[in-house]
Amino acid sequence: MSKYYKITFLFTGLLILFYKPIKKLYDDTIINPVLSKIEPNLVIDLIFAIALLFIVRKVYLNFVNRSYVSGHQWLFSSIAISFYVFIRFYQNYNFFGFTFFDSLKYLDILSFYFLISPLSSILSVFYKKKKTTENNDHLFDDSPIDSENEDALDRNYKAKRIADEIFQSKTNEAIGFGITGEWGSGKTSFLNLLKKEIETKNSENDFIVIDFNPWRNLGVEPIIQDFFDTIQQSLRPYSEDVYREIKEYSNSLLNISKSNIADSLKEILGLGFAFKKNISSDFNSLNSLLKSIDKRVIIFIDDFDRLQANEIFEILKLIRNTAGFDNFVYVVAFDKVYLNESLEHLNIPNPQSFSEKIFLKEEHLIPVTQSQIKEFIKSTLISKVEDKKEEIESYFGDNSLIFRTEHNDIPLNHLRDAKRFLNSFVNDYLQIKDEVIFEDFFLLKLLKFKFYDIYILLFLHKDKFLNNRGQYYGNGGSRYHLKNRYENDNNSNFGIRFKEYKNSILGKFMLDQLNYNEEDVLKVGKIMNKLFEINDYQRRSHLSIVFEKNYHKYFKDNLKTEDLSEVEFNNALSSDFETIKSKLDEWKKKKVLDLVKYRFYELNIDEINSKDDYEKIVKAIFYFANIEVNSSYYGFHFLGYDKTTLQNFISNRDNKITDKFYDGNIQEFKDFILSILNNSSSPYLFESDFLNHVIDDNFNEEHFILSENEIKDVLTKYLRDYLNTSNELSNKVWALFHNCKTIKTELNEQHQRVRTFNYFDDVQELLIEFMKKDLDNFLLNFIEAMPFRGSSQGDNLVGVSHGIKNNIFGSFEVFENWLNDLNEDDLAKPTLFKEEFLEFFTKCKEAEFNKVDFDFKFQPAIDKLKSLEH
Template sequence: MRYYNLLTSVKSRLFRLLSELKYPLLFSLAALLFIDALTRIYLDYIANPILSKFTSSVFADGLFFGIAIYVIVSLITKFRKGYYVKGSHVVMCTIGLFFYVYFRFCTLTNLFRPFYSIDSLKYTDVFLFLLAHPILLKLFSFFKSKASVPLAGSAGSFSAVNPIKSKSEDVLGRASRAQRLSVEIRNYKASESLAVGVVGEWGSGKTSFFYMVKESIVEGNDRNIIIDFNPWLNISIDSIVEDFFKTLEKSLEGYSLNIARTVREYAHNVVGLHKNNFADALLKGSDLILDLSLIERFNLLNNLLKKLNRRVYIFIDDFDRLQPNEIFETLKLIRNTAGFDSFTYVVAYDRDYLVESLERYGIPKANTFSDKIFQIEVEILPATTEQIHGHVIKILTGAFPSSEREISAFFIERYKLLAKLGTLRNVTASLRNIRDVERFMNSFIPDYNAVVNEVLFQDYFILKLLKFKYYTAYSFLFSYKEDLLTLEDLNRAQGKTPKYILKRADSNEKSKNKNHYDIFTGSLLEFFLKSGRSYTESELNDVRALINNLLFDEQKGTLSIVYEANYS
């Protein structure tokens, strides 16, 4: 998959570059074929009547040296700013540099006016500076970007919260399921289009699963045509439809120009694409473009696509970021307007958002509407608490290998002990999905790395997680410390430093809670959070787990927050 992605990226860039440079390249080819004729034209109309009148002087030398210095200073300034130069601009300057060097040193050497002070330099050599300027800037930027790539996995670095794109990155054991689905899709034999829905709630990992399915399909048959379409990048319904057909046209150009042209004509009929194209206007005015109906054009294109003898796979992500009318229009594309027999659509979406959007758009029976669009729907279940727990441990031990023993003691050994006692919940239970984990780690890892020798790992982890997920509870602990906490040695053992504990909601009566480890239940903090209706019962259970793990009585190091000196 990695090599496929690399090859696809190179092909895409090369195709885009050639599209931008087709006219300069054609001109350059023509110039090479007619180089002698162009040389005579240059001599007869430029060099002899105009440039021959120019005379060397000290003033001219100074002027051209000034231009050269300005170009060099500009180059340095732009390099420091990280100035971007398009690849097509570099290619055009390279072509211009080639022709200048050819004329300057090979054919017209004696016709270039030398400097007054330096005979070996020519006044036109200023073009060397101008043409080399973007080339050097591109080279400098390339080497600078290579040298400044951060070390992967460094403890102080952020990681992008992006879905995985390869089965080798799978941490939830879903790769085999993605492989089975891809086989089922490839073996689909019906003579009509297929639409597959990858369904899951936000953060469930549906996009990661979506990419693994794509990787398996790519590996299964190199004759497949793979197209990525992201409707979210567009700003209106018309632009979504227009961009879809433009993407399809560009993707099919490498297989058949006739089919690509037919796609354009069909799209023109659907949404009026290229209506401002002068050539199309002339053709239509002379009746060279047949006035076929939409159905006739659909059938024509459908039959042509079959002759490719290739399956076209179109992958659509970010579907549930669209507005209701945009979602409906995209569904129409899949099922109707672009439901060609050789097409397979793989779409990732949140079913609840889809149904809600269709209801808002006025679609009757919205909860079953997707059944008419997608022949296969694959439900992606959320990651289990055990999977999330394991992923947290893996990330932390990778980021802080020197703290592996402390991490293991907190997340594994201590968890097993407390699970046997049936007391405390896992502190990572409040992280609902892998995306939650990644976002939290982007905050925790660099912050902990800055204070690693000043805090107790487990306390710092719990406090950061409490702040990340339940900021109201976190803020109460610090804004109302005197009201919610009191110093007391729960063990009542003399000579021990008092620890902070939560004040009880009923100070005149001992708490009815018999669980020694559950100090949150019956506390003032619980009372205030319930009174303010800040959290649901499930969220309160998460807060309870975090607070109990933070403050319950156990042998803690001197850096623990339970001691007054460290609570700030």
């Protein structure tokens, strides 16, 4: 019974017992001189009405907040209301009421205050509780286990053995059992298992089990006081005499302890009694009295190794001396290394063997194995993230390098570490599990948990320690790997990877700047090599941390709105084409199209289930590639798409696509691709670049849905259509023109591999005819300067572009004749540069088309050469 119940019952009893004198005192001091003089009026009515409103408001707030009402509140309110009802209806008092309703008395309002708790409790029954559909508590409170069923470390057999030893011990003095183990090794859990075994064996109640936790106290005196108070309360049911005797004995000890305890430490080391004669007598008297209850007392002491050195010594003194009663058994859990260090701090000689004088037996708990930690983490994660069971089981398989049990590769040393790690991992992973791969996220969070400074370096300074040279498509985009400490010294060493992690830039930084020891560097290295080892790339999911587009996701708990959710992408892809287009436009505004591109790269024919799905994805890719965006580096440009990836996606090698989606009808699939290509919009740049890429010198008609001639026809159509609608020369004209050629690699007479190109039929004539629309700009393009114009006098020479004969006219002579024979009436606009260019051309011809010194008078030619100066 709590002290509040005791006070309430005591107060009620005194009120009933002394009711008459209390009533007389109340009448003489309050009723007759004060309350009897008051007359009801509207002001008093208003005051009590406001009080009633506050009472009603308090009941409402309690209802809304579901305030807890204790049993004591119910009891106190019931007694108060009962007493008021008795006074109100059975005593001869003239209660004043409201002026407008005399039946309601002023004191009735005040008595309503005591109805707040009962009314709140009754109304809470009608509160609609939200139904919990699932348990979202993923945190471990690091509570010790309570039963054999939770014994993940299989230690219950040892608890049974120690329980047998305690029951079988027949010594005539206090004995102590030490349960030793390092921090986090499960000592408290083991004590709980031992208590369960003792409860099972204690069928005849021969033992009294007491728990004492000294860590709840601050200082030596509170520990002594709390220890004997705990013993008092536990033994009181068996003897009031023992209760009183312990009280007197503890008071005597506390009086002594107020002197300088440190001065008497060396005397105590002899383990003899250094007490005054009256203390020794009190001890002997209490010891005899304790024997008379004919029961053995088992005292469990936990959290012993969380105390200060002097407090630890006080506990040892209690066990061996001041509370070393004959029928007492102490079971103490502690870290022996910490105990020895504490005793050494007190200048106690030979601290390593000191505990042997205190404890009859020390049972050392074998440290938890890596295999046990692995199994605990694995089973816990599967229970918390069931939909990722396959991925988790795959990672924790026998081949997992991080969890090899023959080496301490995982930087988690005990179950407490594992639980704390899971507390930081599970909820974060649940928020982002569809955006990352489990293995990479697990390893990075492991790094964060044990080596936070390395984690922060990777977050803040990834460019210093990671390299993402080169672009890789078809499997996620640009990839990171660990920087070799030599690769920036000599480019020839770029391909030579370090054999040991400590030779990477990050490894060297850990050793030289952060002063890590080699063992920890090795542990970090195992994690880093698993995350970024270069030889593992081909097996990486598109969600891996090695890909630049994903890297930031791994360093935050939740996705921000500007990120592309995997779920969001898949949902968009499952909708119709028009919805996909709208979604792509939305993603453009959010500036996440680069992430969309990499996700498109990962699409696999095997994962697409129908012809409709396949065709809308192909159309979506072409639509995506033609989206125009603006960047600080490229300005306005089309997004484009990796050509090889697209080629593979629409090629029909081994009739894979037509057999799966078109019932073997090749023509139907060809018509679909041609419909996309033929209906594309001007300026046709992406489609033109793509088709030109397809018909390179590796082109095989058996591997692609369109023949070479069909591709040539489409490319020629793009050029013709654009030239028909354009009136001036632009880069788009050149791009479309140069795409209308095939490149072949052949062996020359010296058996050297040389590349040759051939333009399609009629495309050169198309360009020559178009030159008439913007002749002067074409002629400006045919002026070619030295590579480092302006660096010296010799670099200011200019010449005629050899592209005139190689790409367009076939020879300089044909070009010269065409230009001389050109009728200016056929030009779309008058030429201002033709005559000067012919003069320049003639000078170059005389120099056998080597570069010459020529001063142009045509201002656009002067501006062009000026812009080319180095």
